[in-house]
Each structure stands twice: as C-alpha cells, then as structure tokens.
Amino acid sequence: MAEFVSPRTAELATRLATVRERIALAADAASRAASDITLIAVTKRFPATDVERLAQLGVTDVGENRLPEASQKRSAVAAPLRWHFVGQVQTNKAKAVASCADQVDTVDRLRLVTALARAADSLARPLDCLVQINLDGTPAGATTRGGAHPDDAMAVADAIADSSHLRLCGVMGMAPLGGDPAAAFALLAATAGRIRSVHPTATTISAGMSGDLEAAISAGATHVRIGTAILGARPDLG
Numbered sequence: 001m002a003e004f005v006s007p008r009t010a011e012l013a014t015r016l017a018t019v020r021e022r023i024a025l026a027a028d029a030a031s032r033a034a035s036d037i038t039l040i041a042v043t044k045r046f047p048a049t050d051v052e053r054l055a056q057l058g059v060t061d062v063g064e065n066r067l068p069e070a071s072q073k074r075s076a077v078a079a080p081l082r083w084h085f086v087g088q089v090q091t092n093k094a095k096a097v098a099s100c101a102d103q104v105d106t107v108d109r110l111r112l113v114t115a116l117a118r119a120a121d122s123l124a125r126p127l128d129c130l131v132q133i134n135l136d137g138t139p140a141g142a143t144t145r146g147g148a149h150p151d152d153a154m155a156v157a158d159a160i161a162d163s164s165h166l167r168l169c170g171v172m173g174m175a176p177l178g179g180d181p182a183a184a185f186a187l188l189a190a191t192a193g194r195i196r197s198v199h200p201t202a203t204t205i206s207a208g209m210s211g212d213l214e215a216a217i218s219a220g221a222t223h224v225r226i227g228t229a230i231l232g233a234r235p236d237l238g
C-alpha cells in the first residue's frame, strides 16, 4: 500500500530531484563525480517540518543564517543532520552559534575565531569552520556583506587551525550580486588552493547557490548551498 505523501513533501521531492539533476549535469560537464559534491539545503525562514521532510528525502546537510531560528529549529528536528551556520556571526553570539551548529561556514575575522574557539573550548566539543572569503573585489578594510579579504584569509585559516577545538575544513564564498560568478569562484578556488597548500585537510570549497551552482561546480565547489530552488520563494522576514 502506498504511503501517504503530503503535497509539501511531494513538492520538495520534485524540486530536490531537479536540483540533484542540475548538480549531476554540472559535475559531468566538469568531468567530476556528482558524489563529490555535497548539497546543503538552506532552510532559513522555512519551518522545522520542512527540515524533517528534507531529511526523509535524503538531505544530509542543512544551513541556517540567524539566531534564535537556527537553535529553535535544531531543537525541534529529531533527524540526524549536519547543521551549518551560514549567516554573519556577531562575536557576542559565538557561543549560541557554536551550540547549535556542527559547522560555521562564515568565519571571517580573527576576533570571531577567538570567540568561537573560546565557545568550543567551553562546550568541550569540536566545531568545524570555513573561512568565508569576500569575493566582491572591495579593498581590504572596506565594509562588506561579510567575508575576509582574500589577502587576510590565510591569517584567519591559521588561527582556526591553531585552536584546539576548531577544525579548519576549507573556504566559503558568495558571488557578488550582479557580478561575474565565474571570476568570483575562480578567486575563491585560488584562495582555497593557497590555504590547502599549508593546511592539507582544508578541502571544502562551499560555493554556489540556486542561481549559480553550475558556475561553482565548474570552478571546483565541493559544497553547494541551495535555498530557493528546493524550498521555493522565502517568506518575508516577520
């Protein structure tokens, strides 16, 4: 007897299949194995029930960008998932983020490394970290949407690698709005290569969202962070 599938689960299954197909085609075009690319479903602003549905559909990694939403959702979801924090982290919220994330994908400054290291030490558990690289082409020191200037990335990576409970896994970046994603992802890949030459286990390149996952995979992304293409248009912030 067929199990009842809710309309929302069916809708998520259809969109997820389309995204997986896009990943497979992009991997194929780049002569890469689709199995080498991890899909992170960015579930921000969607309910915990959607996270449960995605877990049932085989999603292993989810991304959230705000407190307290991330921590409430993690408590509400029973499925074993890897929770990524993909939003900007205020230094005074480092412990709350470390408490609800398995990996922080947005570590972009030394003061945040210090705060996360202290939080992970006090929780006595490991915290995976990516160095977020700013790909906007803004000069070092300018105010940005977040991300370390490519020239400052190594210092952030070194600091993560030096702290006892933080694990340096790689880099993350977002293509600039309205810019050329291929050029941005090439800069990210070059920065990743420099960091990996010093820290060989820092193999993650998290790049690519709903609109540009093909360009990211072509440039070597190991992780793509997909929201809208799986979950639909995000509800406005309340």
Ligand SMILES: *Cc1c(COP(=O)(O)O)cnc(C)c1O
Residues within 6 Å of the ligand: 042, 044, 065, 086, 087, 174, 209, 210, 211, 225, 226, 227, 228, 229
């Ligand atoms: C929201 C978000 C995404 C997903 O964006 P979509 O365009 O909806 O796929 C990816 N990465 C980060 C950091 C985000 O905040």
